[in-house]
Amino acid sequence: MRSFLKSVLVALSLIATAVVAQAQDYKAGNLTIDHPWSRATPGGAKVGAGYLVIENKGDEADRLTGGSSPIAKSVEVHSMVMEGDMMKMRKLDSLEIPAGGSVALKPGGNHIMFLGLEEPIEEGKPFAATLTFEKAGEVEVEFKVEGIGAKAPSGGKGDSDDAGMDGMEHHHH
DSSP states (O other): OHHHHHHHHHHHHHHHHHHHHHTTEEEETTEEEEEEEEEOOOTTOOEEEEEEEEEEOSSSOEEEEEEEETTEEEEEEEEEEEETTEEEEEEESOEEEOTTOEEEEOTTSSEEEEEEESSOOOTTOOEEEEEEETTTEEEEEEEEEEOTTOSSOTTSOOOSTTOTTHHHHGGGO
8 A cells, every 4th residue: 555655646746747847838829938937137127038939830920029917017029139249129019930930039139028117027936927929819928037147047948158148238228
């Protein structure tokens, strides 16, 4: 009996681990949103950024057009571009997610901006947001919050190579 209970506990533990591991993946139509994350913001900051990977398994492109979150007055899609020797941030009306492809929103590149923060984004305190897509509609996700200097989600996917500008990019607003 004891070994049976032990087996049941091990199985339940494995199931719980699998559920937690999948908790950072969200689906909407043909889209999969993988590992939404953000960095903590210093006290008094009025903007924050969010990062994730969107995969489109369909045969038609879709577009990320923005979103909303209880932590911010507005949620926009932004890009980082080099103009001469200056890195500049630009608001995008939408971001195409190609059919059969994926788009990574990451530090130093395309990203989500949380403007007019109602409260600081705090490390270890996830927050909710709704992403809006042209075809897939609205998708509720939860952003995991890493430390202020994080270059990628802990234990997750992400390129740390292009993270250098992110600490300064948000002063352009």
